[in-house]
Amino acid sequence: MAPNPSTSNGNPTPPSLSLNNQIMTKLKPAKIFKNAIDPGPPPQASGNQQQKTPPPPRSITGITFDDRGDQVVTAGEDETFRVYNCKTGKLTKTLYSKKYGVDLPRFTHKNSAIIYASTKEDDTIRYHSLHDNKYLQYFRGHKGKVVSLEVSPIDDGFMSGSLDKTVRLWDLRTPTCRGLLSLPCPPIVAYDSTGMVFAVAVGAFARILLYDQANFDKSPFLAVELNDPTLAQISYPPRPIFVTHMSFSADGKYLLLGCSGNAHYILDAFEGQMIAKLEGHIGLERRSLAVPELIEPAKGISGEEVSWTPDSKYVLGGSLDGRIFIWDVQNLQNRSDHDRKFPPMKVQATTILDGHPGPARCVKFNPRFAMMCTAGTELAFWLPDPAGESEETAKDLLKKKGVA
Template sequence: MTTVPPGASTNGTKPQTIALNDSIMTKLKPAKIFKGSVEPLPAPSPSQVPLRMQNPPPRQITGLTFDDRGDVLVTAAEDETFRLYNCKSGKHVKTLYSKKYGVDLPRFTHKNSSIIYASTKEDDTIRYHSLHDNKYLQYFKGHKERVVSLEVSPIDDGFMSGSLDRTVRLWDLRKPNCRGLLHLPSSPLVAYDNSGLVFAVAINTFCRILLYDMNNFDKEPFLTMTLEDPLLKLISFPPRQIYMTSLAFSSNGKYLLVGTSGNAHYILDAYEGHLLAKLEGHVGMERVRMEATVGLNPTKGISGEEVTWTPDSKFVISGSLDGKVCIWDVQNLPIRVNEPIDLNRNPMVLQPLATLDGHPGPSRCVRFNPRIAMMATAGSELAFWLPDLAGDGSDEVKEHFRKKLGG
């Protein structure tokens, strides 16, 4: 369930709720595009750089985060800024800078006045930052290389981080030292389930996903899943290895969405580990390269932010290198209960319910508002998307909404 579009009149009554459906999802359109969402690189003198480097690609937004109420959004970008936007008025509120340390993987805490984020240079410290008075509240030191995965607990002040130093660290916002440490064979991705009692760790070595009990994280994982797509054998042999870039549980805890750098994302059964669905139709963000000593590593720029669930987990949304936004209806996934794991069993292949145009350039980051019927996408610019409900008896709401967003 999600609320009516922001700004819509409710005549003083309790805010109306609507269920997301195929009609609403296929009618999402850019309502406002924020020009200048990222500061461009300074123009070099033609005499200072080779001709082939005089037109560098635009800098990108690398992360998006909504607060719990869906009122505000923060972006992080390669220009070392993070910007705050009001989702209901559709306005840019302020720009803050982290020029010394860089900024990536912004995540709201359970207060919309503070975020945590990862550094991109100088050190590998995680920073706890007050948006209200632009001050650091705490530093979380311990990682020896860049943090590539960062998630806040859904139930308390805990959070987790995964790093290129091949460790996962568990933290508490109130204490500077980590309260848990896992050593892994390669750089990990992390995700909480909605209960906050289980967390998952994905490692690209052998394409494994490990599930841990939060109360016994120092013990062995209680479930180990293998992500293996038998359909890849039909394309090449040996099959291309999957490189996972993101991990997210569905809101009901039944499924695990695995984003990859290639042209497919996957959904697994979160209870037993069956590969249920393969999502095709988008263009993967970047290729990866093989290093014998480290294993698979992403090339510069993969954020893992381009694929997400809707809040009700009925749909999956993904950006694409060609700028399109793909939407898959995942309400009718196969049911496999108490069946043995069969790594040679083909998953259900899903094509997009809709492929949306309108995003300027590659859609590197995609997030759906947790409370409001709106979506945000980002690359070199930020876009707010709203359902265009003309002809559905909602013209008045639509017009009010667009005026509020300046569209």
């Protein structure tokens, strides 16, 4: 029997909980786990000098909720994945993958099992039981690091995108891949909420390809060229749009493109029109605030810092300075043929929340409860504060920071 219909992240269809601006502005960290990741070895002395150079801090690189929203699993650069109870706010289990590393954790439709990508030794995807800490299956075939991994919202299928420039389609019940797409560059993948359509982002060529799941071996039924005319106003030639994440809205109408730069985009999922440009945050391609010219447009530090709320009314996003941005996207309008030649509508955050130290690398909302999870060098559980004082508006906070 197939699981209940769910979103493109494998989460169930949004419940009756209705989010609104009042709830979103009152989100505050209810629990902060400062030891959510092992800080690593102590600093080593450099050269003949006695001064010790601290290594870059380790970060959590991926988070995933189970379908019921009861648990969240984090994966980090310390080669551990940790299981937290969302209701009690407690760490329940720490598991290790020291030999292979761990990245891109994804709950299957069982709340006791996840799949994840390796970061060293090989490029195998591993199916892991959280209950007894055993591997259930190995999925071999990729010849490069897996950089995108998504579970089908309707069955036991999943797909992966790799640095070997392929997309592979899998089934949890068999170790052999059931489909293969070869592309001109490393791809990012996403399922729509029905599981019948999936999207592939071909970053270096600024293209989004949409495929029919039942006919994936055929040509894509829609190919979208990403074009933002406003980028030419900033520099020439305009900077490329480098997609690090994709996810469909729960109703399947929109496709969110998370990008490594200072903007994310929302496309119409049926015709591929670029509808909205989400701005205000500092893109995670900038690896250091102190060295602004250090820019790496690649999916090393970013990829999970932007996501939908379960009802698709809001987009959540992290920032290099640790702030959390919330964009209200309830009033998006499709563009007519006449309007397509104009730039996408610029959308500023309606709420900006002070986050935690360092980049907010992962931001996701619980699929069933009014709870947000953010992660970087620390892990935070956010809940609406019922005490009364609402969070500062985006405009107030920008003034306070000296930005506006």
